[in-house]
Amino acid sequence: MKHVMTATLAALALSVLSACGDKPQEMGGGIKQDAAAFNGTGSAFVASGWKPGDKASWESHLKARMQNSQNDYSKVN
Numbered sequence: 001m002k003h004v005m006t007a008t009l010a011a012l013a014l015s016v017l018s019a020c021g022d023k024p025q026e027m028g029g030g031i032k033q034d035a036a037a038f039n040g041t042g043s044a045f046v047a048s049g050w051k052p053g054d055k056a057s058w059e060s061h062l063k064a065r066m067q068n069s070q071n072d073y074s075k076v077n
Helices: 001-022 054-069 073-077
Strands: none
Touching: none
Protein backbone atom coordinates (compact mmCIF):
# COMPACT_ATOMS: atom_id res chain seq x y z
CA MET A 1 0.00 0.00 0.00
CA LYS A 2 2.82 2.33 0.87
CA HIS A 3 4.52 1.73 -2.52
CA VAL A 4 1.31 2.59 -4.37
CA MET A 5 0.96 5.84 -2.44
CA THR A 6 4.61 6.75 -3.07
CA ALA A 7 4.28 5.99 -6.79
CA THR A 8 1.10 8.06 -6.99
CA LEU A 9 2.71 11.02 -5.25
CA ALA A 10 5.78 10.76 -7.50
CA ALA A 11 3.59 10.71 -10.62
CA LEU A 12 1.65 13.70 -9.32
CA ALA A 13 4.86 15.63 -8.62
CA LEU A 14 6.18 14.87 -12.12
CA SER A 15 2.96 15.99 -13.74
CA VAL A 16 2.94 19.25 -11.76
CA LEU A 17 6.59 20.00 -12.57
CA SER A 18 6.17 19.19 -16.25
CA ALA A 19 4.39 22.52 -16.76
CA CYS A 20 7.60 24.32 -15.79
CA GLY A 21 9.35 22.98 -18.88
CA ASP A 22 7.45 25.10 -21.42
CA LYS A 23 9.61 26.96 -23.88
CA PRO A 24 9.00 30.69 -24.42
CA GLN A 25 6.89 31.41 -27.48
CA GLU A 26 8.10 34.34 -29.54
CA MET A 27 6.91 35.90 -32.77
CA GLY A 28 9.92 35.02 -34.89
CA GLY A 29 10.49 37.99 -37.18
CA GLY A 30 7.45 40.06 -36.35
CA ILE A 31 5.55 42.30 -38.72
CA LYS A 32 7.47 44.88 -40.70
CA GLN A 33 5.67 47.76 -42.33
CA ASP A 34 8.04 49.53 -44.66
CA ALA A 35 5.52 51.79 -46.34
CA ALA A 36 2.61 53.96 -45.27
CA ALA A 37 -0.86 52.43 -45.49
CA PHE A 38 -2.03 54.86 -48.17
CA ASN A 39 0.61 53.51 -50.58
CA GLY A 40 -1.45 50.35 -51.02
CA THR A 41 -0.48 46.71 -51.38
CA GLY A 42 -0.29 46.40 -55.14
CA SER A 43 -3.54 44.40 -55.20
CA ALA A 44 -6.13 45.01 -57.89
CA PHE A 45 -8.93 44.87 -55.32
CA VAL A 46 -9.20 48.47 -54.12
CA ALA A 47 -12.11 50.79 -53.50
CA SER A 48 -13.29 52.65 -56.56
CA GLY A 49 -12.02 56.20 -56.69
CA TRP A 50 -8.98 55.54 -54.52
CA LYS A 51 -5.56 55.90 -56.07
CA PRO A 52 -2.61 54.17 -54.36
CA GLY A 53 -0.13 56.74 -53.08
CA ASP A 54 -2.68 59.56 -52.73
CA LYS A 55 -2.85 60.38 -49.02
CA ALA A 56 -5.74 62.85 -49.33
CA SER A 57 -7.83 60.30 -51.21
CA TRP A 58 -7.00 57.66 -48.57
CA GLU A 59 -8.08 59.94 -45.74
CA SER A 60 -11.32 60.95 -47.45
CA HIS A 61 -12.23 57.30 -48.06
CA LEU A 62 -11.53 56.46 -44.41
CA LYS A 63 -13.67 59.37 -43.26
CA ALA A 64 -16.54 58.37 -45.56
CA ARG A 65 -16.36 54.75 -44.40
CA MET A 66 -16.40 55.84 -40.77
CA GLN A 67 -19.44 58.07 -41.28
CA ASN A 68 -21.44 55.78 -43.56
CA SER A 69 -20.87 52.30 -42.22
CA GLN A 70 -19.26 52.42 -38.79
CA ASN A 71 -21.26 55.20 -37.15
CA ASP A 72 -24.38 53.63 -35.62
CA TYR A 73 -25.71 56.99 -34.51
CA SER A 74 -25.95 58.24 -38.10
CA LYS A 75 -27.65 54.98 -39.16
CA VAL A 76 -30.42 55.37 -36.58
CA ASN A 77 -31.13 59.06 -37.15
